[in-house]
Amino acid sequence: MAIKQGAQQADIPTICESCEARQGGLCGALETGQLVNLAKASSRHEIPGGTELADDGAYSNVLSGVIKLTRNLSDGRQQIVGFHFAPDFLGRPFKAQWPITARALTKVTLCSFSKTIIERMMEETPALRRVLLKHALKQLDEARYWMAALGRKTASEKVASFLLKIARNIGPGNHSANSMSFDLPVKRADIADFLGLTIGTASRELSKLRTDGVIRIANRRHISLESVARLEERCGD
Missing domain, CATH: 1.10.10.10 (Winged helix-like DNA-binding domain superfamily/Winged helix DNA-binding domain)
Structure with missing residues (x-):
C-alpha cells in the first residue's frame, strides 16, 4: 500500500503539490487523475489590487490575496456583502445571473478553469459535490452571522x-x-x-x-x- 501511495503522490502535478487549494480547498476532493486533468486545463494569473474581476464564466481557486464582493443597486449605491480569502472558491455553479461584483483588494493570485470541466467533475465525483455543498453552507452560516451582527451588535x-x-x-x-x-x-x-x-x-x-x-x-x-x-x-x- 505504501508503494501505491508513493506512486500516486508522484503523479500529482508539481504545481499542485504545495497548493493551499489542494490541501484545504476545492481540489482536495479530486483524485490524482482528475487533478492532473484539471491542472492541464487551468491557468494561474495575478490580478493587481483594485482590479474588477470579469464575470467570464470561469471558476477560480483563490491562492493568495483578498477579494471583496459588492452588491450594486441600480442608482449606484453599493454594499460590501463579503470577502474571499485563500483557499476560497470563486464562482457560482449553475448560476443564471449573479448580481455581485468581485474586486481584488490586494494583489490576488488565482488558479482558473472553465466551468465545463468542473461541472463535469461534479457529476463524476460525490466528494467534490460535498466540498461545494460545505462551501455553500459555510457562506450561508457566515451571512446569517453577519445579519445578526449588523442588526444587533x-x-x-x-x-x-x-x-x-x-x-x-x-x-x-x-x-x-x-x-x-x-x-x-x-x-x-x-x-x-x-x-x-x-x-x-x-x-x-x-x-x-x-x-x-x-x-x-x-x-x-x-x-x-x-x-x-x-x-x-x-x-x-
Missing part, C-alpha cells in the same frame, strides 16, 4: 468582529490566544461600508481598541494583536 462589537474575521483568514495559522500581526487589506471606508457605519465611527472604534491595548496600529494598516482572546472578548458573541 454595537459599533465597537462590529469592528472587533471584523478584525477577528480578518485575523483568522489572513493571519498566522495559530488562532489560539497567542499574539499575531497582519496587514489590514481594506481601507477604513470599506470597513465602514461592510459594517453599516460611518468612516468616523469605524475610525473611533479602531482607536478605542488601540487605546485599550487590544490592538496596535502601525502605518494605519499594520495590526498587531497582543492576545487574540482579548479581541474575541470584545466581539459580543
